[in-house]
Amino acid sequence: MRTRTAQDDAIYKLAAPIAEALDMEIVRIRVKSGKRQTVQIMAEKSDGTMDVEDCASLSRGLSEVLEETDPIRGEYNLEVSSPGIDRPLTAPAHFERWAGFKAKLELDRLVEGRKKFTGQLAGFEDNSVLIDLPNEDETALIPFDWIADAKLVLTDELMKADLAARGGPAPEDNSSGETP
Known part of the structure; x- marks a missing residue:
């Protein structure tokens, strides 16, 4: 349930090791279409927290890997966030x-x-x-x-x-x- 499509799954396989190295778990990945696609990644630390600095750290690590492997056609925006209080349940x-x-x-x-x-x-x-x-x-x-x-x-x-x-x-x- 963390992913819905093959593209989401490919991104998850790239993102999970980066998140784990930062003591985080990927909660959900969605690629949203539009004029410019948006890659939405929700994550949290093992203690259930996720602040702005944590999001920035994960975003930097993901940006490097996504640039190298290029699993997304065309231009896209990367959004990294916490799952929020009314969070998705994916595991x-x-x-x-x-x-x-x-x-x-x-x-x-x-x-x-x-x-x-x-x-x-x-x-x-x-x-x-x-x-x-x-x-x-x-x-x-x-x-x-x-x-x-x-x-x-x-x-x-x-x-x-x-x-x-x-x-x-x-x-x-x-x-x-x-x-x-």
């Missing part, structure tokens, strides 16, 4: 790491008459994503290979977890509805 470990948070899954086939599912992630087991869907008594198991796209849903809980992970202050509980 089994992502579903484990983000268990308990809300996610949207889009499948490559119909299951019970639909392709899109939203629910609480419950982990990863036997090559399947576990997800608790609304109005369902049992946890659904969706084969990882069936997932075309998956991402976290931006919720208050996710924002609090992200802030805490970055060492930010704990948000105040304003559940009383009073204005500070």
Whole structure:
């Protein structure tokens, strides 16, 4: 799921060793068409962080290799970024790491008459994503290979977890509805 096309895959094979040398993981690669193609690469460090300097380091390393190997026809822009708070989920470990948070899954086939599912992630087991869907008594198991796209849903809980992970202050509980 990190890649969708053969071209994305070729870029991933070039980018992954560079990212690993910088203690980073490639989360997703997409080549977007237009007047000038855009190569979008999302990455994060092993601790889940990714700042501007990290993006610049990865971008410099990738630029050299992409120039040498030229896997992209014509001119292109290279964009290196963090996955962001409502990040894509592209590897089994992502579903484990983000268990308990809300996610949207889009499948490559119909299951019970639909392709899109939203629910609480419950982990990863036997090559399947576990997800608790609304109005369902049992946890659904969706084969990882069936997932075309998956991402976290931006919720208050996710924002609090992200802030805490970055060492930010704990948000105040304003559940009383009073204005500070």
